[in-house]
Structures are given as C-alpha cells and as structure tokens.
Amino acid sequence: MRPVTVVSGTAVPLDRSDVDTDQIIPSDWLKRVERTGFGAGLFAEWRDDRSFVLNREEYAGASILVAGPNFGTGSSREHAVWALLDYGFEAVVSPRFGDIFANNCTKQGLVPVRVDPEVGRALLDALAADPSLEVTIDVERGTIEAPAAGIAGTFPLDEFTRTRLVHGWDDIGLTLRHEDSITAYEATRPAWRPSASA
Amino acid sequence: MAKSKMTLVDKVWESHLVRSAEGEPDLLFIDLHLVHEVTSPQAFEGLRMAGRGVRRPDLTVATADHNVPTVDVDKPIADPVSKKQLEVLAANCEEFGIVCYPMGHANQGIVHVIGPELGLSQPGMTIVCGDSHTSTHGALGALAFGIGTSEVEHVLATQTLPQIRPATMAVTVDGELPPGVTAKDVALAIIGRIGTGGGMGHVVEYRGTAITSLSMEGRMTLCNMSIEGGARAGMVAPDDATFAYLEGRPHAPKGKAWEQALDEWRALPTDEGATFDKEVVLEAAGLLPHVTWGTNPGQVVAIDGSVPDPDSFAEPAEREAAARALAYMGLTAGTAIRDIQVDTVFIGSCTNSRIEDLRAAAAVAEGNHVVAGVRALVVPGSHRVKAQAESEGLDEVFRAAGFEWREPGCSMCLAMNPDKLTPGERCASTSNRNFEGRQGRGGRTHLVSPAVAAATAVLGRFGLPTEVAR
Numbered sequence: 189m190r191p192v193t194v195v196s197g198t199a200v201p202l203d204r205s206d207v208d209t210d211q212i213i214p215s216d217w218l219k220r221v222e223r224t225g226f227g228a229g230l231f232a233e234w235r236d237d238r239s240f241v242l243n244r245e246e247y248a249g250a251s252i253l254v255a256g257p258n259f260g261t262g263s264s265r266e267h268a269v270w271a272l273l274d275y276g277f278e279a280v281v282s283p284r285f286g287d288i289f290a291n292n293c294t295k296q297g298l299v300p301v302r303v304d305p306e307v308g309r310a311l312l313d314a315l316a317a318d319p320s321l322e323v324t325i326d327v328e329r330g331t332i333e334a335p336a337a338g339i340a341g342t343f344p345l346d347e348f349t350r351t352r353l354v355h356g357w358d359d360i361g362l363t364l365r366h367e368d369s370i371t372a373y374e375a376t377r378p379a380w381r382p383s384a385s386a
Numbered sequence: 387m388a389k390s391k392m393t394l395v396d397k398v399w400e401s402h403l404v405r406s407a408e409g410e411p412d413l414l415f416i417d418l419h420l421v422h423e424v425t426s427p428q429a430f431e432g433l434r435m436a437g438r439g440v441r442r443p444d445l446t447v448a449t450a451d452h453n454v455p456t457v458d459v460d461k462p463i464a465d466p467v468s469k470k471q472l473e474v475l476a477a478n479c480e481e482f483g484i485v486c487y488p489m490g491h492a493n494q495g496i497v498h499v500i501g502p503e504l505g506l507s508q509p510g511m512t513i514v515c516g517d518s519h520t521s522t523h524g525a526l527g528a529l530a531f532g533i534g535t536s537e538v539e540h541v542l543a544t545q546t547l548p549q550i551r552p553a554t555m556a557v558t559v560d561g562e563l564p565p566g567v568t569a570k571d572v573a574l575a576i577i578g579r580i581g582t583g584g585g586m587g588h589v590v591e592y593r594g595t596a597i598t599s600l601s602m603e604g605r606m607t608l609c610n611m612s613i614e615g616g617a618r619a620g621m622v623a624p625d626d627a628t629f630a631y632l633e634g635r636p637h638a639p640k641g642k643a644w645e646q647a648l649d650e651w652r653a654l655p656t657d658e659g660a661t662f663d664k665e666v667v668l669e670a671a672g673l674l675p676h677v678t679w680g681t682n683p684g685q686v687v688a689i690d691g692s693v694p695d696p697d698s699f700a701e702p703a704e705r706e707a708a709a710r711a712l713a714y715m716g717l718t719a720g721t722a723i724r725d726i727q728v729d730t731v732f733i734g735s736c737t738n739s740r741i742e743d744l745r746a747a748a749a750v751a752e753g754n755h756v757v758a759g760v761r762a763l764v765v766p767g768s769h770r771v772k773a774q775a776e777s778e779g780l781d782e783v784f785r786a787a788g789f790e791w792r793e794p795g796c797s798m799c800l801a802m803n804p805d806k807l808t809p810g811e812r813c814a815s816t817s818n819r820n821f822e823g824r825q826g827r828g829g830r831t832h833l834v835s836p837a838v839a840a841a842t843a844v845l846g847r848f849g850l851p852t853e854v855a856r
Contacts, residue, residue: 206582208819210822210824214823215802218802221427221428221431221474222428233822258583262613262821263800264533265534266425266534266536267535269534288518288531292536360438362548363543363544364544369404370441370545370546378650381508381511382508383445383637384446
C-alpha cells in the first residue's frame, strides 16, 4: 500500500446520506476479477445524470469526496474503495461510515475522515458555494482544514491504523511477524472444531 | 483484559485471541473462512503476487452463488464475465487445495445457507466471509462478520485477522410475537427503530423471549439483517434449539466430541449481570408485518401504514433522503401500503430462502394463483433446501399457483445473474436490501417476509396471508 500522510486539494460535495456501496459501485461491475479499472463504474447509475455533482466541470480533478452521514453502508465489496481510488480520490469525508467500508479504506490507503456532523455540514455548504476551496487532511495530526472557509476539524484513527497508513505497511506482512503465536494458538484449538474436509 | 461478567461476544473474542498488545488491534484466530466467486479473485491474485499460500485450506470452504443462473443450469453460462468469474473461483480452489461446491453440486447454495445446513457454522466459532451478510451465522452463537477482499487475502494467508474490539449492543425483544409476524418483521422493525447507522461499531446480541422462541432459521433471518442496521455482527446465545438443529449435520461433532462441544457451548451465553455498551428494547406484542417504502431498510412501516410525508421527518437529512426515495420509488406520500401494486415477487436470498421460508410462502400459495401480470420467482437457497422442498411437494404447490420454481443462488437479491428488475419495475422481495438499483437498474424494491411476499403475488398489491381467499 502507498503511504499517505497529507491529502490536499479540491473536494466534491456529495450531499446525500446513506450512500451505500451498491451506489458507489453497482453489482454489474463486481463480475470483474481484476483490481483495477473500477473508476469508470464509480457511481455509475448517478453519472448518467449530467447534473450529478461528479459530472460538473468545476469539481474536476478533486482528490477528496465529502458526503453526508452513513457513507459506504451495506455490501462489503472492496470494489467500492478500488473505484474511489481509481477515480482519483485519496480521502473520503463523512460524519459516519459503514464499518466494513471504513476498514476496507484503510487497507488500501484511502483515508476515511470521520468528522463531526457540524464540520461535515459546513464543508458541504462551503464546497457548494466555492468549488475551488482547498481542503487539507493531515493523517498524522488527524486534522481536516479548509482555511479559506474558516473550517477546521479533527478525525479519529486508532494509532495502529494511523501508523500503517503513514508508512504504507501491509497488514499481512505485519501479522506474519507473529507466525509463532498463530502456530501456538493452533495447538490449543479443540480438535472437534469443524474442518472442511471431515 | 478478561472481565468477570462476560457477554457472549466477549467469550468468543477472548477464546480466539492469538495475540493482544497495547496500542494494536487484537489478532483473532478464524475458525471458518467462507469464500465465494465475487470477493475472492483479487485476494487469490494477491497471494500469488506475494508468493504466499493458504495457511488453512482445511478451514476454508468455497461455493458459487452470486453469479449462478437459476434456469438452464445444465447449459453454458451466457454471460462471459460471470462465466469467467466462476471459472476463476474453481481454478483458485484447485490451485490452493480448497473445497469448492460449484454450480450444480449437491452442497452448492448461497454461502450463508450452506454454512449452517452443513453444520460448518457452530456456536462459539469465529466465522468470516467476503460478504456483509456473514452476520447470518451469528444465529448459532458464532461471532460471524463480513470482510473486504484485503481481509479475505489476510485470512487466506494467516487464518487470523487483526481486529479492534467492537462495542456491544443488546437488542431485547420480549413477549410473544403476534400471529403472522416473522423474524423478518422483527428485523425490519428493529432497523426502523435504530436506523441504518444505529449498530455501527457494535456487535448486536439479540435477547428476550421473542428471540429465544424463534426457530433457528428465524434467528438466521434476524442475524442476517444486522448489517442493515449498521452492525457488523448479530448473535443469539446458543440453547437447546441450537443443539437440536446441529446434531447429526454433516460437519457437526459426533460421539464423545459432541459431548465435549456441548460442554463448551453451554458456557457461552452472556453471564447474568454482564453489561452492554448500548441497549435497545422492543415489545413483541404490538408488532405487525413490515414493508419498506424507501431506498434503505430503515425506511419501513407496518403493513397497515402508508407512505410517509417527507416533511414529517424532523431531521433535514432524513427529510431530503425520504423525498429522494419517494421520487426513485415512484410513490406519493400518504398512499396506503396496501394500495401499492407490484410487478414482480421474489422469494429467495440469504435472508429468506430456507425451507421454513418456502413452507410459509407455499402455505399461502396453495390453492391460489399469482394474479395476472405479476411474475413471481421462488429461488431456494441451496440444493439441499431445493431437494427438501421438492420432497415435500412445495415445488408443485408453487408451480400450480403460477410461481416459477428456480435453481439455487443469490439471484434477484443483487442482480448479478440474469434475474433482474427493469427500470421502474416494482418488486416485493424477501431479500435484505432495497437500495437503488440493487435488483436491477431502476428497479423498485420493497422488503417483506415470505408470507407477505406470497400473499402479495396473489393479490397483486401488498397484503397479508389472511386477505387471500381460499
């Protein structure tokens, strides 16, 4: 995973609540066996509408997506994260994320920025008013700022996830350092637990 | 740190700790990893690129479910992309030595139907799958949750997962469920109460007399929908009903091992006096069958109700979401739910495709007929469910009543196979998600129980089995 310390740039306001992962990437796109090329499917059904915010020229080139509460609910499809990254987003901002989606984000280096509802609302309004507004997200400090609009907030990340994001560490490599502990645990498991073969 | 009074989830968590260190997530051992074709190809590819193997193929089971057609299964799959995904699953399982139940196999079916029915899902286990409805297996008293593809790869490589300990939430439903009120209605009522985000960050334990009187399959329906209320996992403490359900299933312990297992399972229920981070209480007595009207499962009312006025919501975000949902659903505020006519009825999915679901629907269908102009599909959850239903003659009941009797799979729940809604088509569905486009682009989904779905097929509009003439 690519390290991510600071995300800075313009942002798209997606002023909707309960944007589930079926909306982020419809199931038609899930038949692919590759990990790349999902950007074209991002919000596929909404993008047919020319007035949809992602189609508006003034928001082209944004690296941050700001959404309403309950973003990324529903299906566990990591394709949603791949689609957002492939499209060019490096961070997503919402007052509340689906648990699995937020987890998937941190495995791929897409920063899930969980802000206070007031900060989220202020950002959506400020971005609607000024598409060129610069937003800066600092992963190490856990801050989000849009100085030109007078917006400043913080977001939570557990220390382990923060460190992983900042260094771009891969989870599997970290776990395999504890292979001895896994082997030791396996030796203690009840023999009657089910096995696929038996 | 182990507490003196522990909840069910605490106990499962503690007994699966491979490693626990300050400032890091706990490392949990995973007892069962279920795999399907949609969320696994990139994980297997990741293993190959890193030169890694599958640590415990013996604790890994794969099946084909999301893409499989439900008709003409003896013919090649028409959609080349679906076909390839199924071939890739088979090839990956072959390469890494994983048991796989492909299309047509006697054990094949929706991954969350086959786990319990094969006896693979047992109390006190940790179970994961690259699928959010893995919460289903919590019905047996397992800690079961959905994961993304990166985590699928992690479990394949290490048989463990680093996890931050979730908060706990008790949802207690006491009293006796009124006749005709099913586990699906309880699930929808809970989500209507707590909202789609209410369970986020929590593992739910369902408690109370209305829960313990549910059948095992009813508990599966309830736990299945936990994710729709935001909770990654839902659990019911194992009891005699759980043990009776498991005994004799292909992968259940036998002989002396069964006795050992029972000893452990009986110690799993939440200790008297243990506390939860959040508690929600519902009364069973007043509940009615529920129908969703919007585009998320929290947008739901009792069948006696009507489509709400967006202006009736206090929160601006909810008001706006309701207005957008009504526009998408083609509904007008104030319309009685019973006055809404449907084009299609879908009975199936990991929520409601088990034998009891099919029996409930067949009981309504028997001696009646699907109304002209409505298409109605019955898609059993697995080959075993299909065989059982056919041995009881349910297939004949459905066919005689004008329902289509299909082959097992996820089918119209998420429209990855040819079973889809067309734009504007309205469907009464026993599945779990009424999201925009979920059942096909532009499709309009209303979530209901199997009995209400069958009655709706006969009536052509939402209604109860009691409204169907004999």
